[in-house]
Amino acid sequence: MRSNIIKFFSRRRSWTLPYVLFLAVFVVMPLVLIMVYAFQAKDGGLSLENFERFINQPEAANTFIYSIGIALITTIICIVLGYPAAYILSRMKLSTARVVVMLFILPMWINVLVRTLATVALFDFLTLPLGEGALIFGMVYNFLPFMVYPIYNVLQKMDHSLIEAAEDLGATPRQVFTRVVFPLSMPGIVSGVMMVFMPTISTFAISELLTMNNIKLFGTTIQENINNGMWHYGAALSLIMLVIIGITSLFTDSSSEDAANDGGLL
Amino acid sequence: MKRFLSTTYLVLILVMLYAPIIIIAIFSFTESRVLGNWTGFSTELYESLFSGGVNNSLIDAIQNTFIIAIVAATVSTLLGTVAAIGINDLRYRKRRVINFVNNIPILNPDIITGISLFLLFVSLGITQGYTTVILAHIAFCTPYVVLSVMPRLTQMNPNIYEAALDLGATPMQAMRRVIIPEIRPGMISGFLLAFTLSIDDFAVTIFTNGTDGLQTLSTYIYADARKGGLTPELRALSTIILVVVLVLLIVVNFRARRQAKRAEEQALTLKR
Numbered sequence: 001m002r003s004n005i006i007k008f009f010s011r012r013r014s015w016t017l018p019y020v021l022f023l024a025v026f027v028v029m030p031l032v033l034i035m036v037y038a039f040q041a042k043d044g045g046l047s048l049e050n051f052e053r054f055i056n057q058p059e060a061a062n063t064f065i066y067s068i069g070i071a072l073i074t075t076i077i078c079i080v081l082g083y084p085a086a087y088i089l090s091r092m093k094l095s096t097a098r099v100v101v102m103l104f105i106l107p108m109w110i111n112v113l114v115r116t117l118a119t120v121a122l123f124d125f126l127t128l129p130l131g132e133g134a135l136i137f138g139m140v141y142n143f144l145p146f147m148v149y150p151i152y153n154v155l156q157k158m159d160h161s162l163i164e165a166a167e168d169l170g171a172t173p174r175q176v177f178t179r180v181v182f183p184l185s186m187p188g189i190v191s192g193v194m195m196v197f198m199p200t201i202s203t204f205a206i207s208e209l210l211t212m213n214n215i216k217l218f219g220t221t222i223q224e225n226i227n228n229g230m231w232h233y234g235a236a237l238s239l240i241m242l243v244i245i246g247i248t249s250l251f252t253d254s255s256s257e258d259a260a261n262d263g264g265l266l
Numbered sequence: 267m268k269r270f271l272s273t274t275y276l277v278l279i280l281v282m283l284y285a286p287i288i289i290i291a292i293f294s295f296t297e298s299r300v301l302g303n304w305t306g307f308s309t310e311l312y313e314s315l316f317s318g319g320v321n322n323s324l325i326d327a328i329q330n331t332f333i334i335a336i337v338a339a340t341v342s343t344l345l346g347t348v349a350a351i352g353i354n355d356l357r358y359r360k361r362r363v364i365n366f367v368n369n370i371p372i373l374n375p376d377i378i379t380g381i382s383l384f385l386l387f388v389s390l391g392i393t394q395g396y397t398t399v400i401l402a403h404i405a406f407c408t409p410y411v412v413l414s415v416m417p418r419l420t421q422m423n424p425n426i427y428e429a430a431l432d433l434g435a436t437p438m439q440a441m442r443r444v445i446i447p448e449i450r451p452g453m454i455s456g457f458l459l460a461f462t463l464s465i466d467d468f469a470v471t472i473f474t475n476g477t478d479g480l481q482t483l484s485t486y487i488y489a490d491a492r493k494g495g496l497t498p499e500l501r502a503l504s505t506i507i508l509v510v511v512l513v514l515l516i517v518v519n520f521r522a523r524r525q526a527k528r529a530e531e532q533a534l535t536l537k538r
Contacts, residue, residue, distance in 0.1 A: 015352030016364060019345055019408070023367045026405040030382030031370070037385055085279050088272040095523070100276065102515055107283055109511040111466060113487040114504045117496050118286030121301040125289060141283065202375035205468065209491050219377050226381055226473065231388070238381050245375065 034242070037235035050236030060221055060237065067218035068244070071200040074139040075147075078196045079189065081140070082147035086188070087181075089148070090155035101152060104145045112142060116206050130212050138210040139200050146195035154188030155181070198245055287508065294501035301496060311502040324497060327486035334396075334482060335464040338403035343457040345404070346411025351445065353412070354419040368413070371406045376469030379406055384473040394476030402474040403464045410463065411456035418452035419445075 041047040054060055085104075089097045107115060119138045123130055158181070166176045204219030218241065225234035290301070294312070298305040353364055371379055383402045387394050422445070430440035468484035475485060490497055 012355040013352050015348050016356065017352070019349030019352070019412075020364065022345065022405075022408070023364070026383065026386070026401065027367055027370050030379075030386040033385040033389055034378070034382050081279060084272075085276060088276055091272075098519070100280075102519065103280055104283065106508075106512065106515065107287055109462070109466075110287060110504055110508055111468075111484055111487060113468060113484055113491065114290070114496075114500065115286060117301075117487070117491055118290045118504075121289050121293075122286045124301070141286070144279075144283065198373075198375055202377045204377060205488055222377060222381065223472075226384065231385065234381065235385065238378055241375070242378060245373075249373065 034235045034238050037232050038239040039236075040232055042232060050233050051240075053233060054236060054240065060218075063216050063221050064218050064240070066215075067201055070135065070139065070217065071197050073136060074143065074200045075193055075197045077136070077140050078144050078147040079192070082144055082192065083151055083185075083189070086148045086151035086155055089152050090158075094156075097152075097156070101149065104148055108145055113205065113209070115142065116209050120209060130210060131214060132211070134210045135207055135215055138206060139203070142206065143196045143200060146199075147192035150191040150195065151185060151188035154185050158184055194249065197248060201244065202241060287504075290501050291505045291508065294505040297498075299498055301498075301501065311499050312506075315499045315502045323481065324486060324499065327481040327483050328503075330396075330480065331465055331482040331484075334400055334403060335461050337400050338407055338464045339457050339460040341400075341404050342407040342411050342460045343453055346408045346456060347415050347449065347453050349408070350412045350415040350419055350449075351441075354416070368409045371409050372413070376406075376467070377473075380470040380473035383470065387474065394474055395478050395480050398474045398476065399471055399480065399482070402470050403467065406467070406470060407460035407463055410459045411453070414456040414459060415449050415452040418449040422448050 038050055039046055039048070041049050054064075089100055092100070116138055119134070119141055120130065123134050123137075128134070162180055162184070163176055166180045171179065202219050203217060204223045207215055207217040207220060218237070222234055222237045222241070225231075225237060293301050293304070295307055295309065296303075296305050297308045297310045349364075353361055356364070374382075380402070383398075383405065384394075387398050392398060426448075427440055427444050430444045431437065435443065466484070467482075468488065471482050472485050472488065475481070481489070487496070487500060490500070
């Protein structure tokens with residue numbers, strides 16, 4: 001018996017066992033529970049009433065659409081601001097670029113809420129009103145580094161001989177960028193979009209603080225329902241968010257594959 | 267000209283990123299309760315932070331944050347390392363399944379992780395508090411440890427381990443003397459990652475900390491802000507955290523650069 005146990009643990013693949021159990025209890029089961037709760041009526045029976053409520057209740061559905069809008073705007077602003085920054089960084093001397101990238105990441109070490117409150121302070125300081133503008137600024141401010149970093153990584157590792165080849169073959173600088181550099185940097189943009197869009201769509205707390213509780217995002221709606229004991233409805237809303245995120249990641253997955261294929265064609 | 271424009275652009279973006287933080291740092295040197303109101307230079311906030319003049323709940327929150335982070339990061343590092351060693355030995359299909367599940371907490375938004383764990387604890391009838399927060403933190407930190415140890419294992423030459431066995435080492439000795447040293451850098455970076463993730467977490471903690479008033483720094487700040495303002499001492503604390511992180515990053519960067527240089531020199535001498 002004892003020797004059996006020793007034999008079992010000396011096989012290294014058995015070492016996964018504790019973690020497999022842990023994952024089953026703390027990752028898989030909780031997600032299954034979200035589904036169970038979402039499809040359950042308050043009395044415990046199987047039902048779609050939580051989803052019907054979402055569709056029939058304009059408030060939650062509107063917040064949902066509004067949140068997607070805010071997340072889209074934030075993501076677009078992050079690409080527009082972040083891409084040139086990443087491009088400039090990738091053209092710098094490696095040692096200088098490393099320092100600047102570090103400067104981009106450094107603020108991330110400060111607690112998100114403190115940074116958000118600092119943004120509120122900045123708006124107060126400049127006597128700007130808190131509201132939608134502040135909300136979008138705060139989101140961009142919080143998530144911009146997540147866009148710059150992956151794009152920079154891809155651009156920096158790009159094979160320079162491809163650019164030279166394009167130049168040799170007579171491409172103008174503009175063509176080099178639109179036909180070679182930009183398509184090759186697509187995987188970086190895609191992972192940047194994932195890293196900005198997903199957290200923006202699911203944030204709560206940040207929006208409350210930046211708009212003095214005037215604008216509610218979907219994350220806040222979910223949190224309020226859970227806090228008020230409406231677990232079934234909250235779980236259904238969480239499931240809706242999960243579906244949206246699943247769709248986004250499928251979409252971005254296939255486009256990054258396309259980008260990789262394009263890269264291969266080059 | 268082009269160079270000037272691009273530098274200006276980067277500087278502008280950095281100013282945007284740093285303006286709020288700089289304001290916090292500047293206003294940590296004045297006594298005013300309200301941020302943005304300068305009432306003369308003073309180190310009062312720093313003094314009160316360290317002399318315990320600040321209310322107990324903030325001190326408790328800071329303590330809780332560190333205890334939770336240290337326990338969660340340590341357990342995740344152990345669990346994740348053991349798991350990674352095992353996963354590395356698995357065949358393709360099983361490995362893919364585990365890797366897929368391992369990625370779930372990384373890709374899931376915090377709020378979903380938080381709510382799903384909340385539902386788990388509620389369904390199992392576990393009272394939420396210290397234990398549940400630590401378990402939750404282990405749950406979202408361990409996948410990162412697995413991810414940072416894994417590449418070290420796959421890059422390792424499996425023959426070294428076999429060689430150790432052939433030379434008479436027991437599997438345990440070979441593990442301790444051969445595998446662990448090889449993957450140590452991955453374990454260290456996994457630990458640090460887990461530690462920072464835990465310290466920074468808000469969304470998972472708020473759903474799993476229960477109703478007994480267990481606060482970490484994040485939830486404390488949140489409660490504070492909802493009451494309508496930041497405890498002024500938090501400005502001092504944030505400034506300290508920023509400076510510590512800045513110094514740490516400079517040291518790490520400096521060391522990495524020196525090591526790279528040394529490796530280069532070694533390579534050169536080897537060539538000769």
